[in-house]
Amino acid sequence: MDFYEYLVDNAEPLSQEALDHIVVVGISVGIALVLGCALGVLAHRSPRLRPPILAVSATLLTIPSLALFAMFIPLLGLGTPPAVVALVLYALLPIVRNTVVGLGSVDQSVLRAARGMGMGSWRRFLRIELPLAWPVVLTGVRVSTQVVVGIAAIAALVNGPGLGNEIFRGLRSLGSPFALNLVLGGTLGIVVVALLFDAFFIALRRLTTARGIR
Amino acid sequence: MTSQATPMIRLDELTKTYRGQPHPAVDRVSMDMPRGEIIVLVGPSGCGKTTTMELINRLIEPTSGRIYLDGDDVTRADPDSLRRRIGYVIQQIGLFPHFTVAENIATVPKLLGWDKKKIGDRVDELLDMVGMDPSEFRGRYPKQLSGGQRQRIGVARAMAADPPVMLMDEPFGAIDPITRDRLQNEFLRLQQQVQKTIVFVTHDIDEAIKLGDRIAILGERSQIAQYDTPANILASPASPYVADFIGAGASLKRLHLSQVSSVELDTGCVTARIDGDAEQARERLRASERAALLLLDADGRPQRWVDAGDLSSTDLFKAGEPVGAVVESTSTLSEALNAMLTSNSGVAVVIDRSGAFQGLLDFETVMVAARSERDFYRAAKVPS
Numbered sequence: 330m331d332f333y334e335y336l337v338d339n340a341e342p343l344s345q346e347a348l349d350h351i352v353v354v355g356i357s358v359g360i361a362l363v364l365g366c367a368l369g370v371l372a373h374r375s376p377r378l379r380p381p382i383l384a385v386s387a388t389l390l391t392i393p394s395l396a397l398f399a400m401f402i403p404l405l406g407l408g409t410p411p412a413v414v415a416l417v418l419y420a421l422l423p424i425v426r427n428t429v430v431g432l433g434s435v436d437q438s439v440l441r442a443a444r445g446m447g448m449g450s451w452r453r454f455l456r457i458e459l460p461l462a463w464p465v466v467l468t469g470v471r472v473s474t475q476v477v478v479g480i481a482a483i484a485a486l487v488n489g490p491g492l493g494n495e496i497f498r499g500l501r502s503l504g505s506p507f508a509l510n511l512v513l514g515g516t517l518g519i520v521v522v523a524l525l526f527d528a529f530f531i532a533l534r535r536l537t538t539a540r541g542i543r
Numbered sequence: 544m545t546s547q548a549t550p551m552i553r554l555d556e557l558t559k560t561y562r563g564q565p566h567p568a569v570d571r572v573s574m575d576m577p578r579g580e581i582i583v584l585v586g587p588s589g590c591g592k593t594t595t596m597e598l599i600n601r602l603i604e605p606t607s608g609r610i611y612l613d614g615d616d617v618t619r620a621d622p623d624s625l626r627r628r629i630g631y632v633i634q635q636i637g638l639f640p641h642f643t644v645a646e647n648i649a650t651v652p653k654l655l656g657w658d659k660k661k662i663g664d665r666v667d668e669l670l671d672m673v674g675m676d677p678s679e680f681r682g683r684y685p686k687q688l689s690g691g692q693r694q695r696i697g698v699a700r701a702m703a704a705d706p707p708v709m710l711m712d713e714p715f716g717a718i719d720p721i722t723r724d725r726l727q728n729e730f731l732r733l734q735q736q737v738q739k740t741i742v743f744v745t746h747d748i749d750e751a752i753k754l755g756d757r758i759a760i761l762g763e764r765s766q767i768a769q770y771d772t773p774a775n776i777l778a779s780p781a782s783p784y785v786a787d788f789i790g791a792g793a794s795l796k797r798l799h800l801s802q803v804s805s806v807e808l809d810t811g812c813v814t815a816r817i818d819g820d821a822e823q824a825r826e827r828l829r830a831s832e833r834a835a836l837l838l839l840d841a842d843g844r845p846q847r848w849v850d851a852g853d854l855s856s857t858d859l860f861k862a863g864e865p866v867g868a869v870v871e872s873t874s875t876l877s878e879a880l881n882a883m884l885t886s887n888s889g890v891a892v893v894i895d896r897s898g899a900f901q902g903l904l905d906f907e908t909v910m911v912a913a914r915s916e917r918d919f920y921r922a923a924k925v926p927s
Contacts, residue, residue, distance in 0.1 A: 442637030445602055445710075446651050446700075447626035460641050539641030541684035 335510040343495070347518045350491035354481050354526070357413050358474050361420035365473075366466065368421070369428020370454075379429065386422040394419070394480050398487045412481070412489030419480055420473035427469025431462030464538050471530040478523045482515065492518040549614045551578035551708060551740035557598055557608035559591075568594050570764040571608065577757075578613075578707070579738045585751040586761035586788075592744045595765045596710050599742060600629045613707065627651050630701030630709035630739070634716040636693050638685040644670070644696055645681040651704040669699040672733065691722040698730070702737065709741045715750065727753060728873055748789055752777070752799045753875065760785050773800055798877035798913055803870055803893055806912050808902030814839050817846050817859050825854040837866070837892070843899035845869065845892045866892050872901055880909050 336343070368386070372379040389397075397418065401411035435458055443453050485493030492515045499511030535543075554574045560567040569591045576582045584592040597603040599610060601622040609618045617625050638647050645666045652662045667677040673695040685693055694714065701709055715723045715730075731754065734741065745751055751758045752773045759770040762784060769781040777797050780786035789796065813831045815824035817838040828836045828851055838847045838859060849863030856862040867886030870879045872893050879891045883906060893901045 436635070436637070436640075438633060438635030438637040439639060440637075441602070442631065442633060443639070443650075445600060445626055445631035445633070447623040447654055448650070449623050452654075457639060541639075541641040541643065541686065 332510055332513055335507075336514060339514065343492075343514055343518060346490070346492045346495060346515075347522055350478070350481060350493075350519070350522050351525070353409065353412055353416065353484065353490050354474065354477050354522070357416035357477055357481075358420050358470060360413070361417045361424055361473060361477075362470055364417065365421050365424030365469070366428050369425045369466075370432065372425065372429050373432040382425060383429070386425045389418045390422045390476075394483045395486065398483060398489075402487060407488040409490055411487050412484035412491075416477045416481055416484070420477050423469040423472040423476070424466070425469075427465050427472075428462065431465030431469075432458055434465065435461045460539050461542065464534065464542065467530065467534055467537065471527070474526050474530065475523060478519060478526060482519055492522070549578075550575035550611075551613055552576040552599060552742065553609075553611040554595075554599070555609040555611065557595070557610065558606050559594055559598060559603060560606045567606070567764055569598065569605075570766060572765050572767065574759065574767065574770065576740060576742065578740045580756035581734060581741045581743055581754055583743045583745060583751040583755035583758045584761055585745055585748055585755075585758055586765075588746055590761045590763060591765035592746075592761050593712055595761070596712060596742055596744050599708075600626050600631060600710055602626075627654055627704060628706050628708070630706045632697050632701045632709065632711040632714045634713040636697040636714075638693055638696060638700070640685050642684075643681065644683050644685070644688070647685070647696060648700045648703050650700060651706075655704055657704075665703060669702060672702075672736070673699045674729065690718055691726060694718060694726060695729075698733075702739075707740060709739050710744075711741060712744045713746070714743075716745070716747075724878065728871070730754070732873065749796065749799060752796055760788055795877065795913075798880060798909065799875050801876045801912060802872070803874050803876060803879050803891075803904060804872040806876070806904065806908055808893055808904055809908075810902040812837055812903050814900065816841070819859075821854050821856075821859055825851060828854065835863075837900065838863070839900055842897070845894065845900045868892065869894060870904070871896065876909050876912055879904055880906075883909075 365386075368382050372382040394415070397415045398411060401414050405411040405414065439457065439461070440453065443457050448456070481489070481491050482493035482496055484491060485497045495515030495518065496512050499508045499513075499515065502508045502511065552574075553576070554572055556571045556573055557569060558567050558571050559569040572595060584595060586592050594603055598605050599612075601610075601617075605618065609616055611617065612625070612628070639650075642650075645663075648666045648669055649662045652665060657665075666681065670677040670680055675692065675695060680688075680692075680696075685696070688696065697714065701711075715726055718726065727750070743751075743754060755773055757770065758773055758776055760768045760776065762768045768788075769776055769785045771781075774797075776785065777789065777800075780789055811831075811833075813828055813833050813836045815827065815836055815838055817840055824836060835848050835850045836854070837845055838849060840846050845866045847859075847863045847865055849859070853862040867888045868879070868882035868891040870882050870891050870893055872895055874882075879893075883889065883891050889906045891904045893904050895901050
């Protein structure tokens with residue numbers, strides 16, 4: 330059976346796994362966005378907290394993914410929960426770092442003018458700082474997503490959802506005639522998912538960036 | 544006490560000390576700023592003039608001392624609502640890049656909760672006031688504006704809620720000299736209309752002399768070396784420090800103080816329409832005692848200088864020489880003198896705001912004006 334026939338025969342399970350993959354990545358990046366923005370704002374505001382926040386989120390990214398997924402099994406068991414927690418941790422660094430950079434690149438004179446006109450600190454943050462930093466933050470989210478789409482394949486190791494299951498099935502049946510098709514199918518699916526996410530972010534960037542700074 | 548006599552802004556022993564610094568940045572400064580005047584704080588960089596200004600809208604909190612705005616003690620008032628009552632313009636302007644021109648101008652009215660209709664009307668009114676067409680500029684973004692236009696929007700934004708007081712920190716500092724001159728003139732014209740109390744910070748003494756109704760020359764720690772009208776400061780500097788700061792050429796600087804419209808213009812100049820009859824023009828020139836004639840276009844705008852010989856030429860549009868030094872009647876004598884020197888002619892052609900010819904200003908008149916002003920100020924200083 331050649332690869333093309335394999336794809337046609339397995340279109341349904343493959344697309345289901347691709348959908349699972351998208352969902353688990355989406356949830357993880359969504360949580361990481363909220364958490365990462367909060368940490369980024371904290372790091373931006375407090376020069377004392379900045380080094381530890383950046384150091385911890387950078388360290389998280391260096392933990393081998395296999396180990397990180399396995400680490401949460403005693404706490405959260407198998408399945409989606411440990412997968413999501415691990416993916417959130419991986420997604421943090423680009424978002425935190427870009428939030429800090431984005432907020433730091435907002436023109437100080439703009440903020441001084443806003444303050445001098447009697448704009449309170451909350452409003453200043455929501456109306457001025459965040460919209461101006463947003464394109465940079467969003468770039469961080471995009472990088473995070475790319476990182477996490479790949480790593481999410483390994484979540485299959487802890488019975489997580491997604492296209493990783495396809496790849497691991499292939500690896501387990503190494504030597505059988507289907508092994509290569511399984512691995513190729515999973516990998517190709519991940520590439521497609523990654524491209525879909527990227528297209529989504531390009532559209533999102535256009536939609537959510539204020540016209541004056543596009 | 545009537546409200547006329549209450550100063551718009553009163554600083555009382557205002558002091559700012561930063562932690563870990565041995566000397567205060569601003570040391571017990573007391574000052575009364577009368578309403579409707581431009582008060583310029585001028586001094587070398589690092590003297591604390593910006594700090595002093597920012598104490599007024601409490602961007603910097605004073606360590607001690609009091610601030611009164613229109614008689615009210617605002618030293619402990621809510622800073623945000625205080626700032627909405629005070630217009631604020633900075634050198635970098637700080638327009639919000641993601642807001643349109645209209646949204647930028649509407650910032651403070653929106654904070655004050657004005658309704659949409661009122662805000663829209665006010666935005667258009669302000670754009671008109673700063674000489675920008677509302678229908679063209681309302682929807683633009685700051686990056687689509689030139690430096691001078693951004694500066695105008697910055698001023699319009701500061702005036703949006705019609706605050707009685709404006710603080711301006713080197714608003715023309717980052718603009719090229721030619722545009723700066725024009726903006727300064729516009730600014731003075733605007734101030735004649737709106738009559739705000741304006742605190743203006745600059746390090747440029749020439750700008751201070753040109754714009755200020757009153758100038759405070761500040762030394763270290765914002766200590767007031769002299770606080771007086773520009774004329775009095777130029778005529779009698781209170782200390783060697785002030786004299787040094789004014790620098791050489793005080794007589795020349797005095798020319799900044801008078802407008803072209805304050806001296807008598809030579810209106811006897813012969814003029815003719817550039818598209819008119821050359822023969823007739825030659826007749827009129829011969830009848831006068833003048834050596835040259837000024838050609839004007841249909842709207843009365845000066846075009847070329849021609850003498851009797853040039854008038855025999857068939858094409859008046861190419862005859863003679865183009866007019867060199869042209870100044871508006873609201874320009875200062877110093878600008879007129881400058882125009883004469885750069886165009887290498889002993890006479891400047893004076894026009895009104897629409898560009899129509901008003902008269903001639905010659906070198907001699909400027910010199911006489913400079914001398915007589917000096918004598919005038921000397922006379923005023925002689926003890927009786």
